[in-house]
Amino acid sequence: MSPKGEGDSHTTMLEHGKDAVSLWRTIGIIVSCTLAMVANTASNSAVAISLPTMEQDLHIPQAALQWVVSANPLSSGCLLLLFGRLADLYGKKKAFLIGSLWFLVFSLGCAFSQNPVTLDILRGFQGLGNAATIPAALGTLAHSFPPGRSRALAFATFSAGAPLGGGAGLVLGGLLTELTSQAWRAPFYLSCGITALSMFGAMLSFNRDQPSSEEDRRVDWIGAFLVTAGLVLIVFVLGQGEVAPEQWSTPYIIACLIVGIILVILFLVWQYHLERVQDAAARTRDYPSSGSRYASLSHLALRWIPTPPPIMKMSLWTRAHGGVAVVFCVAFLNWCCFQGWIYWVVLYYQNYVGYSALRCVVRLLPMIFTGLACNAFIALFVNHIPMTILVACGTALTACAALLFALINPNAVYWAFGFPSAIIAVVGADFVFACGTMYVAKKCLPHEQSVGGAVFQTMTQLGTALGVTVSTVVFDRVLESREADNGFNVDNSTASTEPQWLTFPAYKAAMWTCFAFGMCACFLTIIFLRVGVIGHGDATPAEVPEDVEEQKNSDK
Template identity: 30%
Template structure:
């Protein structure tokens, strides 16, 4: 990251060290969203997860991360940049150690939840430190470009690193690798990060964050238990009922109790916000869980090793980055955003329909690479236009809240989508044949394709107009937190 900054014309010394520190932290946060994917079958075998509960290795991280992201963004201003960065990094590091040493499924899920909470504090702090340490203009633009590259690199490296660590060492090292990196970051942060000027008079909507997170977690739990016990059984009904009541309480708190609400509900009166976030919810419910099912398909249906699985994911990442970073911004200056969203969703749906035809006899080109090129092209086309639409045309005072809502919606969609999709797959992998598993996972890919068709239809309810590609130095802070 420091070399990239120098190549972009940045200054040397402490400024470069500071940038390397915050970019390294952002890399870790994004990496841990995906690094466990390839290790899931090994984790399932090592700690005795049932197939239905394996999703909580992923969702236990995603739910606290999404639910406390907006709250975490305010902590740095309230308590000081260095203090919050250290707290978030320390929690993330200790939780990684606990997860890597976990002796039961319950301990691992709890550790992943603590990781997600640490990430929700740490990720916004990295951007706050960056924007307050680099003055507006060329230097900040270069720093933001480096920060963005760190996030992309973390996402790209996750599956490959997970496969390499699982194959050579153990699935535990997908978590333990964070411990020395986090310790080094804490030592450096004491020397290089300034605390800023805490704004102690601001109030935090902790109640809103807790209600939103526990409400969505309860809904996700209810849906996930339905796979094992049926929708009418006591546990699913209890989870769904509790989740609904907690979300109603969240609405009451946001509208009547909180003096500085986590989420101003009046934003939903805007079509860009209400329709755009619905599309983002569904997109997140499709594009994030697909890594879960692709991992299981490669290892259980095609008998790929963890390392080979990680390598097989490279085309997905490369195509999505090239399309998202190069092609889509060019198209957004010429084509309506809603047209791009609809087109991308239809292309991605076709790719997932193709992916659903995977069989134990499929070769890599027809079974993995071909579908990957199609749905990665589609996902690359639709994500940026949705993001831009949801965060455009707002008053300055609402820009951060709308951007934070968009990120939260995407993460919650991923968690709920995974819980719903798991109910479509087989529950007994030990008894299932490879062909049976292929059919089972194929149902999940078909469900993803159907949801993306709905996204395409929703796109035409978005306002007309060409997408705008804002300068990254002027984009709302929360927009850049992934």
């Protein structure tokens, strides 16, 4: 054989070796990101299935029980934007590894909690790890896979981590709670193990972080403070309003609500201002003779006031003629419905019907198989079915899952109401998450991928907190009304202390609330969302500068 032939053979072997490495690296990226999502959702679902056991062991009042669920999404939702921005600036791999380590440490701390206050605080710190990990994972997937079938498969697999983690949390969490001496503490060890695997995979497979392509790499700390403080105060009020001394008329509740709303409004105004300043400065630099009025005004602002790039560009919400904003709102409403459904189904089965955690798990098992089937469906058909149809059908089915429990007959067999509800409840969550994250990734610039994912995840996390909170308020109000009508004056520290016939209408009212959230998401999709097939291989980031350019021209 000639030397040339030997060289060609050697080159071919090297190429095959590179392909094999690339394949394993691709698998490692997808698996690591998916495990992060599994750990995130498993932690929350395991807590949900363990709530009655925690309630008895730590003597948690019914009105305060939702804080165990809400503390994690509250802290996570309030800091996702900041951590998404930091991931885009300083490296998605660094953010992913640091967030995973943080989540692991505080998950371990939750397992050793001895009172409700400590558990709530540690759950809040646990959420900071999610706030760093999930945007970094979304940004990594968007950066690693170009638009097309590979990206659809990656995002669908990542989205499958939600039902897989939710199912693993329910099943394994229920088994561990029921059969181990550690009871509700054992599921936190499970989260630590899954997170450790995710970290190990990320260290081996994630590409080395590349410097940000942005010229201005400053961080908007003013905006970070405004949005974090504002959202913390608002969600604190929503959760604490029911247990405050004078409930919603308590002075500090009213004050915190007003201050929180003002801070969020100031954040939005500040982000709009920063974006206008940055755009005006760029136009002045590129076109010195443009004579932009805002550029002249921004000169003083740039000189006397720190004006870094905004954490969240307000123009992101207006892209695709407002389609991105609709997707964010649909995700928020759908999660209000879905997470509220999970919260009240668990309490209904365990506190009202009297099932053990294990028997409750068995009745929720269909969610796992439906969730995996939904994400497989997305991976196969997202290139062929318009996103509007997928999201509208998904949100309607999730709403109907809540409707079944709002109409449930407690004497009916499980197959009449419980089984079909468990089958369809997860469809909306999977369809909205998979399609929504792909759609947002297409509309974001390369240096905005983590931030775009962070905004989407913020809406789902806030939806989780608000859905549970509002439905809890409805539950308590209906229960109080029933007590007053029937002359009861009992301690309602736990729902299980009430007579069953008294609490049943309150459970149904909470489910009606979840149904309303789900139908609002469905109607919003049908009326305002006009999105076709999103899985095609034609990259659309070029559409983003066009939208931004239109905004710039309108400012001249």
